[in-house]
Amino acid sequence: MRPTISSASLSNPFRAVIVLCLLPLLFLLTGCGVGTLNNSQPSSSSPSSDSSAQAESEHLSELEQGTKYLEEHASKNPKELTGTATAQSVGAVLPLENPQQPQLPVTVTDHQGTEVTVEKVDRILALDLYGTLAETVQGLGLADHLVGRVTSTTEPSLAQLPVVTQNGHDLNAEAIIALHPDVILMDTTNGPLEITEQLRSAGLTVVHFDPKRSLHTISEQITAVAHALGVPESGERLNKRVSTELSLVQESIARVAPKEESQKVSMAFLYVRGTAGVFFVLGQGSGADDLITSVSGIDAASEGGAQGTTPATSEALVKLNPDLILTMTGGLESTGGYEGFLARPGVSETAAGKNHRIIDMNDGQVLSFGPNTPAVLLSLAQAIYIPAQEAKTS
Secondary structure (H helix, E strand, O other): OOOEOOOOOOOOOOHHHHHHHHOOOOOOOOOOOOOEEEEOOOOOOOOOOHHHHHHHHHHHHHHHHHHHHHHHHOOOOHHHOOOOEEOOOOOOOOOOOOOOOOOOOEEEEOOOOOEEEEOOOOOEEEEOOOOHHHHHHHHOOOHHHEOOEOOOOOOHHHOOOOEOEEOOOEEOHHHHHHOOOOEEEEOOOOEOOOHHHHHHHOOOOEEEOOOOOOHHHHHHHHHHHHHHOOOHHHHHHHHHHHHHHHHHHHHHHHHHOOOOHHHOOEEEEEEEOOOOOOEEEEOEOOOHHHHHHHOOOEEHHHHOOOEOEEEOOHHHHHHHOOOEEEEEHHHHHHOOHHHHHHOOOOHHHOHHHHOOOEEEEOOOOOOOOOOOHHHHHHHHHHHHHOOHHHHHHO
16 A cells, blocks of 8 residues: 555546535534434344454554555655645455345434334445445345445445435435435435435435544444344444554554654645635544544644635645645545645745645545554645655555
């Protein structure tokens, strides 16, 4: 796992950011709670097989090799690094082998407080802007039950599934109904507002989840999805694996990152789409703040008092003056690549702009905060702490 220097070719509009700015009540970046199990049949999980243990061991070994590479090649003075880089996209979520067979029917209270009874999970739709729900279904070993996807689900193994969004990221009720799903897992990050009522009126089972994304929501999200699908023991197994991987990666990042606050890299996450006015700073509570602190950086936006999502004006960027700018690959491409990004008002006046210190990553991965987060953090850390010229020849 090493950072590449050229941009990837993914382009997924980040609708939730725009909605948050214009209609904050629609995009709930705060809130808590998970689906709670109220009624289910006794579980009958299958024990993990030798092949399952081997697959997970190999997966952990890959992460260990990635952390070793990070520690061997990291710069001792990351604030002095220059140049752009693309954090390498991570691979597919490793599914649990011999997962628990769904114990149904099961009744859960979803994130919106609605009591929902799930009777079948043979045909699942997992629909959210980040792709987190679909990733979680994959991790639970139920990927073959997925029957559709949204445009922002960028997992290659799901690319053949029919798309149920239109006009960017609005859910298409007719397309969803036509797939005859047994259960729909979703949150409020895709519109329109009335979609849930339309789907339930059509007799479909809909379970809502917390739209908030951060390092601390991963376990809760996995647990909630596992309960809704009648596989709580698989949820426990997946959470244990993710926790182990997170500890491995974060401990490695802590070893290479500067210990003194004055030496840590100041970062700002900027969302850009096109060449017009869609240009925002993702601040405290947006998820980007958690991403930055997870790679041992200083979130310039939070330090500067920016809450949620705020316009990335020239004045705002100069005030933040980050050492490094994070952004999405699709957004970067939509604004004219690195050259177009640097031409945005205020960018070239920051320390990051002057040093061309811009790092981009796959739109559908960088803020997903799901089972693949350990690999995402490792990929970002490699792009942040390893000199770009060294990564070219490694």
